[in-house]
Amino acid sequence: MTFWQYSGVHPAPEVCISCGHSIKDMVVQAHGKSYHTSCFRCVICRQSLEGLPFNVDTDSRIYCVSDYHKVQAPRCAACQMPILPSEGCTESIRVVSFGRNYHAECYGSDVNLV
Ligand SMILES: [Zn+2]
Numbered sequence: 001m002t003f004w005q006y007s008g009v010h011p012a013p014e015v016c017i018s019c020g021h022s023i024k025d026m027v028v029q030a031h032g033k034s035y036h037t038s039c040f041r042c043v044i045c046r047q048s049l050e051g052l053p054f055n056v057d058t059d060s061r062i063y064c065v066s067d068y069h070k071v072q073a074p075r076c077a078a079c080q081m082p083i084l085p086s087e088g089c090t091e092s093i094r095v096v097s098f099g100r101n102y103h104a105e106c107y108g109s110d111v112n113l114v
């Protein structure tokens with residue numbers, strides 16, 4: 001998880017990586033890239049992440065924490081839904097079988113256990 005930082009004073013006008021316009025007031029910096037505060041949004045739900053924790057993927061796309069988990073989570077081979085940690089847990093419970101991921105409950109119904 002990454003937390004954002006404001007950089008107040010900047011010597012050269014910075015360009016927003018999202019919209020391409022120069023930034024005259026507040027700059028948000030994430031992983032060495034600059035954004036307007038208003039452009040700093042989750043690519044999935046478009047929620048502004050101003051002041052919120054966020055994650056960045058390998059293509060420098062920004063996600064809110066819950067969408068990041070949805071996108072990055074392994075998918076269940078039975079129901080095709082992402083396998084997410086249950087409420088209050090950091091570890092997701094999954095069954096890995098022959099290189100496929102399953103929800104624990106889907107595994108029992110979809111696959112005949114020997
Ligand atoms: Zn912008």
Ligand SMILES: [Zn+2]
Pocket residue numbers: 042043044045046047063064065066067068
């Ligand atoms: Zn989001």
Ligand SMILES: [Zn+2]
Pocket residue numbers: 076077078079080081102103106
């Ligand atoms: Zn499932």
